[in-house]
Amino acid sequence: MAIAHVSPGTSTHVQPERSGRKVPYLLMLPGLLWLAIFFIYPLINLAETSTKTRATTQETGAFVQTYRFANYIDAFIEYQDQFLRSFMYAFLATVLALAISYPLAYAIAFKSGRYKNILLILVVAPFFTSFLLRTIAWKQILGAEGPVVYVLRTLHLIGPDTTITASSFAVVMGLTYNFLPFMTLPIYASLDRIDPRLLEASGDLYSNGLTTFRKVTMPLSMPGVVAGTLLTFIPAAGDYINAAILGNPTTKMIGNVIDSRFFRIVDYPTAASLSFTLMAAILFLVVVYIRRSGTDELV
Amino acid sequence: MSRWFSRNLIRIYAALALIYLFIPVGYTMAFSFNDAGKRNINWQGFTLDNWKNPCGAPDICVALGNSLKIGFLSTFIATILGTMIAFALGRYKFRGRSATNLLIFLPMATPEIVMGASLLAMFVNMNVNTGFWTTVIAHIMFCISFVVVTVKARVASLDPKLEEAARDLYANEYETFRRVTFPLVLPGIAAAALLAFSLSFDDFIITNFNSGTITTFPKFIWISSIRGVPAQANVIGTAMFLIALTIVIAGQVVGNAKAKKRR
Numbered sequence: 001m002a003i004a005h006v007s008p009g010t011s012t013h014v015q016p017e018r019s020g021r022k023v024p025y026l027l028m029l030p031g032l033l034w035l036a037i038f039f040i041y042p043l044i045n046l047a048e049t050s051t052k053t054r055a056t057t058q059e060t061g062a063f064v065q066t067y068r069f070a071n072y073i074d075a076f077i078e079y080q081d082q083f084l085r086s087f088m089y090a091f092l093a094t095v096l097a098l099a100i101s102y103p104l105a106y107a108i109a110f111k112s113g114r115y116k117n118i119l120l121i122l123v124v125a126p127f128f129t130s131f132l133l134r135t136i137a138w139k140q141i142l143g144a145e146g147p148v149v150y151v152l153r154t155l156h157l158i159g160p161d162t163t164i165t166a167s168s169f170a171v172v173m174g175l176t177y178n179f180l181p182f183m184t185l186p187i188y189a190s191l192d193r194i195d196p197r198l199l200e201a202s203g204d205l206y207s208n209g210l211t212t213f214r215k216v217t218m219p220l221s222m223p224g225v226v227a228g229t230l231l232t233f234i235p236a237a238g239d240y241i242n243a244a245i246l247g248n249p250t251t252k253m254i255g256n257v258i259d260s261r262f263f264r265i266v267d268y269p270t271a272a273s274l275s276f277t278l279m280a281a282i283l284f285l286v287v288v289y290i291r292r293s294g295t296d297e298l299v
Numbered sequence: 300m301s302r303w304f305s306r307n308l309i310r311i312y313a314a315l316a317l318i319y320l321f322i323p324v325g326y327t328m329a330f331s332f333n334d335a336g337k338r339n340i341n342w343q344g345f346t347l348d349n350w351k352n353p354c355g356a357p358d359i360c361v362a363l364g365n366s367l368k369i370g371f372l373s374t375f376i377a378t379i380l381g382t383m384i385a386f387a388l389g390r391y392k393f394r395g396r397s398a399t400n401l402l403i404f405l406p407m408a409t410p411e412i413v414m415g416a417s418l419l420a421m422f423v424n425m426n427v428n429t430g431f432w433t434t435v436i437a438h439i440m441f442c443i444s445f446v447v448v449t450v451k452a453r454v455a456s457l458d459p460k461l462e463e464a465a466r467d468l469y470a471n472e473y474e475t476f477r478r479v480t481f482p483l484v485l486p487g488i489a490a491a492a493l494l495a496f497s498l499s500f501d502d503f504i505i506t507n508f509n510s511g512t513i514t515t516f517p518k519f520i521w522i523s524s525i526r527g528v529p530a531q532a533n534v535i536g537t538a539m540f541l542i543a544l545t546i547v548i549a550g551q552v553v554g555n556a557k558a559k560k561r562r
Contacts, residue, residue, distance in 0.1 A: 024391035028399060031380035031443055038440040039406055042417035049420050100316050107313035121547055122317055126324050128543035131501055132520045133536040136528055137323035137330075140340055180320060230408070238410020241503065245524070255412045262416055262508070272420065275413040286408065 050272035063269060071273045079257050079274060086253040087281070089168070090237035093175035094183075097232050098225065100176070101183035105224075106217075108184075109191035123184050135174055135245050139165055142173075142246075166248040174242035182231035190224030191217070226293050234282055254278055324540065331533035338527035349530040353538070356529035362519035363535055365431070366500055369515065373438035374496040380439070381446025381495075382488055388447070389454030406444045414441060415508030422509065429511035437509045438502065442495040449494060453487025486554065497543065 051071055052063035076083070108119045126134065140146050142164040152158045164170055194217065202212040240255030247253075254274060261271035304311075333339055334346035354360035388399060406414065418437055422429050461483065465475040503517040510518065520532050 021393070024387035024393045027383040027387040031384045031447075032399065032402065034380060034439060035402055035406065035443060038418060038436055039409075039414065040402075042414075042421040045421045045424060046413075046417035049424075100319070103309055103312045104316040107309045111310055111313075117551055119313075119317075121544070121551070123320065124547070125540070125544055126320050127497060127501070128540040129324050129327055129536045130517055130520060130532075130539070132503055132517050132524070133327050133528070133532060134323040136520070136524055137326040140330075141322065141326055143340075145341055177319070177323070180316075234408055234410060238412045240412065255410070258412050258416060262419070268420060268423075271416055275410075275416050278410060279413050282410065283408070 046272045046275060049268050050276055052269045054267075054269075068269075071269050072277060075270050075273045076277055079254060082252055082254045082257050083277070083281070085251070086237050086255070086278075087285075089172050089175060089243075089251075089253060090233050090239075092172045093179065093236045094229050094233045096172070096176040097180050097183040098229060101180060101187055101228065102221075102225070105184050105187035105191055108188055109194075120185075120188070123181050123188075127181060131178055132241065132245075135178065135241060138170070138174055138177065139245050142170060165246055166251075168247070168251050170246035171243050171251050171253075174246045175236045175239060178239075178242065179232040179236055182235070183228040186227035186231065187221060187224040190221045190227075194220050222293060226290065230286060230289070234286070237282055238278060327533050328537045328540075331530055331537045333530050333533075335530055339530040339533065340527055349534045353531050353534045356523075356531040358514060359516075359519055359529065359531050359535070362514040362516050365513055366516040369431070369434050369438060370496050370499040373435050373442055373499045374492050376435075377439045377442035377495050378446050378488060378492045381443045381491065382450050382484075384443070384447045385450035385454055389451045403444045403447050406441055407448075411441075411502075411504040412508075415505035418505070419508040429509050430513050431510075434506055434510040434513060434515070437505050438499040441502070441505060442498055445494055445498060446491040449491035450484065450487045453484050453490075457483055486550075489550065493543075493546065500539070 048065065049063070051065065051067045051069055053066045053068050053071075055062040055064045104123070108116060108123070112119050142148050144163050144165070149158070149162075149164060152162075153160060198216055198220070199212055202216045207215065237253075238255050240253055240259050243251050243253045243256055258271050258274050258278070261267045261274065330339055330342075331349055332345050332347065333342055334344040334348070335341065349355065384399070384403065387393075388396065388403075415437070418433075418440070419429065422433055427433065457480070461479055462475055465479045470478065501517060502515075503521060506515050507518060507521070514522070516532075516535065520528055523529060523532070
């Protein structure tokens with residue numbers, strides 16, 4: 001990174017404080033301690049919980065450590081459909097979000113003139129209404145009593161019993177919608193950073209608009225695309241709100257299972273092993289993806 | 300006509316994308332004026348009653364109050380902790396830098412449900428009763444990383460010549476920080492705080508795991524959604540939207556004015 005250029009010795013001034021080696025550690029100590037105690041330690045604790053089994057005599061919620069790693073296999077076999085569905089939905093939502101966001105980000109970066117800042121605010125603004133309210137709004141807009149179904153029925157495009165909500169389509173649409181700004185902003189940021197002289201140079205070398213886009217703009221925007229797809233895919237794969245509001249029992253995602261294992265069935269070991277399997281699968285995909293796209297600077 | 304269309308194709312596409320983004324916001328706003336009582340699903344006619352009496356639905360303002368308290372507290376603490384880390388990462392070379400970067404990145408790459416579940420499992424194992432403070436703890440935890448990333452970008456983009464100039468004018472380290480560095484980084488800190496507040500205020504998944512019997516505004520919506528969300532929730536959602544938009548636009552205007560002055 002280009003920030004650490006103020007190396008001691010280049011400046012003629014003496015900077016005793018700056019050379020103090022403890023300063024950065026002291027600055028970071030409280031924040032990192034917080035993350036260690038309330039993020040890392042709980043994960044370790046969850047790992048420990050994941051291999052426990054139900055205590056034979058006690059009330060519900062009592063478990064003993066038996067290092068039963070078969071919990072993972074049992075949980076995965078039982079819920080492989082939900083796993084597969086989660087990754088499928090998250091993948092579809094990511095692709096759709098990319099298809100919507102890239103042209104949007106491109107238009108804001110290159111075609112918006114003095115309205116750039118206003119448009120950027122507009123992209124973020126929907127975030128300020130509660131995301132639950134917006135998801136419920138979609139449920140009602142697309143629902144059986146909503147305007148979309150009414151219009152489609154009046155035009156006889158769908159039958160009187162066809163619905164849009166309570167379907168895979170509605171869940172994927174909800175996921176796409178909810179994480180759209182996460183996709184748009186990083187792509188915009190990397191497009192905005194492109195030096196316009198590079199695009200001019202490409203034009204000077206007789207490439208047309210499409211070739212310039214393919215050979216110059218798109219490769220330079222890849223870091224944003226990678227960041228955006230990750231920021232969309234990861235939360236989408238773990239989400240259960242959209243499936244709960246816009247789906248039906250056959251569109252349950254792995255998040256719904258973890259949630260109900262925790263709260264309704266009080267089966268902490270299964271919930272824990274499912275959480276870890278989800279996290280491991282996501283991290284695996286992320287690492288493969290970052291390797292293949294050749295942008296290591298993200299992490 | 301067709302040439303105009305093809306030349307503006309991308310603008311039209313972008314406009315459609317923005318409309319898509321705003322459809323449910325517009326719906327939420329419109330239905331804040333719906334004369335529907337508790338079951339705010341079909342349009343029943345225009346009324347201002349919901350706006351005159353936003354606390355009309357039972358418990359909604361208790362939930363809103365909790366969300367605001369939790370939001371301000373966790374934003375305040377997360378912004379301080381995160382800004383300190385951002386300065387350390389943006390300013391110093393030290394051992395363990397990349398490990399720190401990884402530790403900051405990890406919470407953003409972890410699904411919320413895993414964070415929420417693991418924190419709750421820890422509280423359960425430690426026999427801690429979940430409630431207001433466990434929610435604040437959780438919110439600070441997931442906000443820190445976003446603050447670090449936002450402020451670090453600002454620290455990294457600072458022109459080092461400005462600080463050198465301050466030192467050339469015999470400002471000591473403390474004065475340089477207080478009168479040059481900090482004011483320059485402040486917009487980044489403000490943006491980070493706004494982000495942290497909106498993340499905290501809107502969080503449902505982690506809150507649902509760690510808040511015990513305390514209700515927050517998203518939790519209130521979730522619970523009432525089973526029977527129908529009252530129109531007052533739309534009022535509060537709309538009001539929050541307008542307030543946040545005003546703050547962001549005001550920030551832009553102030554920033555532009557300052558930039559003009561400097562020129």
